[in-house]
Amino acid sequence: MPITIAFKTEIPRISILDEQGNFDEKLGKGLIPDADLVKLYEAMFQCRHLDGVAFRLQRSGRMGTYPQNMGQEATSLGAAYVLAKNDWLVTCYRENCGLFWRGVPMESILLHWMGDERGNAMPREHFATPIAVPIGTQMLHATGLAWAAKYRGEKQIACTFFGDGATSEGDFHEAANFAANLDIPVVFVCQNNFWAISVPGHIQCSAPTVAQRGIAYGMPCLQVDGNDIFATVYAMRMASEHARTQGKPYFIEMVTYRLGDHTTADDASRYRDKAEVESWKGKDPLIRVRKHMERLKLWDDKKEAELLERTEKLVAEAVARAENIAAPHSVDFFNSMYAELPADLALQRDTMQTHSLGQDPGQLASTDHLNAPAEHAHH
Amino acid sequence: MANLNMVQAINLALIQEMEKDERVLLLGEDVGNNGGVFRVTEGLQKRFGPKRVVDTPLAESGIIGTAIGLAMGGLRPVPEIQFEGFLGPAYDQICSHAARMRTRTRGAFPVPLTIRVPVGGGIHAPELHSDSPEAIYAHTPGLKVVMPSSPYDAKGLLVASIRDPDPVIFFEPKRIYRAFREEVPEDEYVLPIGKARTVCEGNDLTIVSWGASVIQCMQAIEKSGKSIELIDLRTIYPFDADAVETSVRKTGRCVIVHEAPLTGGFGAEISSRIMERCFLHLEAPVQRVAGFDTIMPYYKLELDYMPDAARIGRAIDDVMAY
Helix, strand or coil, rough: CCCCCCCCCCCCCEEEEECCEEHHHHHHCCCCCHHHHHHHHHHHHHHHHHHHHHHHHHHCCCCCCCCCCCCHHHHHHHHHHCCCCCCCCCCCCCHHHHHHHHHHCCHCCCCCCCCHHHHCCCHHCCEEECCCCCCCHHHHHHHHHHHHHHHHCCCEEEEEECCCCHCHHHHHHHHHHHHHHHHCEEEEEECCCEEEEEEEEEHHHCCCHHHHHHHHHHEEEEEEEECCHHHHHHHHHHHHHHHHHHCCCCCEEEEEECCCCCCCCHHHHCCHHHHHHHHHHCCCCCHHHHHHHHHHHCCCHHHHHHHHHHHHHHHHHHHHHHCCCCCCCCCHHHHHHCCCHHHHHHHHHCCCCCCCCCCHHHHCCCCCHHHHCCCCCCC | EEEEEEEEEHHEEEEHHHHHHCCCEECCCCCCCCCCCCCCCCCCCCCCCCCCCCCCCCCHHHHHHHHHHHHHHHCEEEEEEECCHCCHHHHHHHHHHHHHHHHCCCCCCCCCEEEECCCCCCCCCCCCCCCCCCCHHHHHCCCCEEEEHHHHHHHHHHHHHHCCCEEEEEEEEECCCCCCEEEECCCCCCCCCCCCCCEEEEEEEEEEEEECHHHHHHHHHHHHHCCCCECCEEEEEEHHHHHHHHHHHHHHCEEEEEEECCCCHHHHHHHHHHHHHHHHCCCCCCCEEEHHHHCCCCHHHHHHHCCCCCHHHHHHHHHHHC
């Protein structure tokens, strides 16, 4: 018998506004109304500004470790712009721009990195899950959240973000496999920024594209220029439409680049070529949109200056809110452990000032400190 | 009232909770068409349909991770992990997310999830089908850990677990799945999580145990002819320290029995609490009868590993003679 081809596929790649300013009229015309384009630019600008401020907060000891988002703003923003307000956005930690578009306050993100869980206590109406620290674990939650919506007969879908490194994790494959086989509408978005801390992409994936990982799960797959807001919006339209109407998952690889270090605890100059970083600076998602808007007479230096002024104020206010929030009380880390605290745990809480065992409430003269303002806590 | 074994009692609890609450759904490997490898979910897919009793891909982390998402999305998932030895692949999701999500989000995202897991040895099963990992999960803040020792308890505790607003690991001792029957009311009843049961009262010595070992303890007590109080913890976390304290203050002597390895087993925690709370009431050192700090042997030697009435009896004699 002759050898036949059991399966053959192609991965489409989408780029609409490239770094030279070339704009594909066929794909891009009418995709984003002018007024929205201005808003999207402003959102990226504000996110970028916050990123710089957050970096300086960390360097001056006012915030803990922080992962900069710089360079990757167009990925999550494109998704959040397209998704319905009640579609779940299940992210890791480099999706600030999309979360802010969703309405998550800047101070929530700042609080998180300032070591305060209240930053994660996001109202459910944002339909956003908290920052996920363990890599690649949150995609399963997206699959479950979309499954819950399907179970109730709602038209809600989920979109989950993760990095190229996360596609090496088993949970990525399990999330994709569950969504595909159980018909769950999830848009999987890989932000391929080429580096998982210091480990380059080819150690995570030997295939020519990350996108083709979705092929193995029978999903439609796309690769897009992740630094092109038009391309990310275009891809998300296709993917979310597919998920919502077919009730099935979709995979998008957004090719982007982390212009900063992995986090403020990292020094990327130890493992990345300066020339590589410089070349990606030219592909910055903000610069090309600004130039495009200038060509369309939507933008000029005056507007840029005015935006900067507005943004400085906005970010300064968010920082002030994050820094001026009342200190948490030490009992807070007990009180949310369970809906109702087991007696044992309540005893540990109530005797925490005496000694670590907490077995003898008689040691405690008074429990007044439980209701007092937390002057001892958190400086 | 019906005379049921533990498998039937759990099946009945699942039926009643699914009828009562649309948000309850079952998922796992083989739980649907096949009714589970132990037949605990037998007939449920037929009764409730494939939407509510879901055969998933073979991936434990996937089962628990998606169940966390289902719970965050407002449902009450009851995933099954086929054997306790396969909790390992799901450990990350259980401990990194299920246990932490409520406190991580300061209450914004609770995870009401009940993970059903057959546990323990004694059924001549292959490797990784006979372990007792309850202490690992009891040591993970944010979880509740339940292990019934009878059909009646299994029904009442499972109902409590499914209704609990926090994640519960519900260990089902497979050795006593079908070992005996007892009267189990059709009518709804709930046994509170965190409350122990006094199996029998006595004045000379307290035995604290849980799961299938409770049955071995009952045999040992019968053989000993002594006045022994047997406390079945029912819940490993939160555990009923008050019940243990009250009993040990009365008897002054205590033996703790569990199938899990000795070192770092939950018996160590109980023993420590007794030291803290009952020191001046003790007539003898607390003794533990437990599995050994070895890999659970294959089944030819499993009975040598698991505490039996004879070993428990020797501990009783030692403590009484002290």
